[in-house]
Amino acid sequence: MEGTLLAYLYQHASREPEAPALRVKRLGVWQKTSWKDLLDRTLSLAGGLWALGLGEGEVLAILGHNAPEWVEAELAAQALGALPMGIYADAMPEEVGYFLEFTGAKGIVVSDEEQLDKVYPHLHLVQFVLVWEEAGMSRHFQGKVRRFSQAFGDPRVGEEALKKRRPEEVALLAPTSGTTGRSKLAMLSHQNLLAGHYALREALGFQKGAWVFSYLPLPWIGEQMLTVVQGLVEGSTVHFPEDPTTLREDLKEVQPDFFLAPPRLWEDMASLIQSRMADADPLKRFFYRVGMGALLEGATR
Incomplete structure (x- = not known):
């Protein structure tokens, strides 16, 4: 586990267990996930994903807007040695199907009904679908489609799998821009991501424990470096807006130390x-x- 992103998660969970790792605004209220909570949920979700059939070297697709559940799914896949792959939230159903078929994804985690509708035409390609915004979705939860909140399993499975992780293993499948054809996937290891972060830290001088704001698409490597990699290495508190329409208001409330913007x-x-x-x-x-x-x-x- 040493030399991986998840080693930093363990480090923060042991040194500052109640400090905020993630904050998200829902129904007008900021909700906190502490470092201990994030570690516990990551390990339990890893156990649940393993029970659903996700194994080492297999792909877990993630489709939706930025949220704590995205980070949890990504880290849980990494704990198992699986390959998390983000798909842009504005992708068309045909593009979603292309990624699922191209990678042979075992399952996919989606944010809401809008994203689930893009998966339905390609449901035969995956073994399971998890939805994290569950309100008003009861009629969909049957067969392969399940509640994200009920996908948590035995954390001991995640703990045992995590011990086997190595820095040279692939930690992320990042889609390319696809300007000259079909989008491809860059295979980035823990070493790749950490080396990139150390170079950025030297150039930009990241603060330990800074407040950051996550709203640009997480499939993009730039937002991955800010939300996931910097968040884990520097112990940053990552904030997620309630909705794209409340972005300015939420940004004003958070007053982040650092955030990316076009x-x-x-x-x-x-x-x-x-x-x-x-x-x-x-x-x-x-x-x-x-x-x-x-x-x-x-x-x-």
Whole structure:
């Protein structure tokens, strides 16, 4: 287990068991998953996935928006030596089927009914489907389709499997952009991911225990490095928004130390600030100009 991402999970669970590892906003309330809870749920879910037929070297697909359940499923698959593979939430049903067939995925974890509908045409390709947003989904839970909350099993299975994990093992299947054809999958080991993080830490100076915000697609390697790898190595608290429509409000509440954003979001935020400053009183505009001047000067050094 030494030299793997999961070794860091064990480390934080033993040193700071009640510290927050993940926080998600649901029904307007921020809910916490501590490091101990995350480890316990990861090992129990690994036992449940093993009971469903997921074994070492087999693929577990994950389809949906960013959420604690995504991280739990990914880490549980890694504990078993299985290969977690994220699929973009806006993928069409045909693309979902392509990934399931191409990889021979044993099962898939989905967020909600919208994503489940994309799997139904390809249900014959997998042994099981787990859904983590269960409200209003009772009519779907039959046959291969199961509740995520009922997929937890014997944690001892996860513990025993975890002892066998090695740094050179594949930890993630990351989809490529697919700009010149069908998207392919990059096979990234624990060593690959940790080496990438150490290089980023040296360049960007990540803080221990920082608050980070996870909202860009988790199949993308950039968000994986922030949400999963940095979160585990640096002991960051990762926050998940309630919904894409509440992104700005949730971001304002969290006030993260670090988060990634595309140019469009930065431009929208700058336009909003500038429009508000145009209507502000003279004193506020003065402090805004002074503050922006100091920031721009510091950025050019």
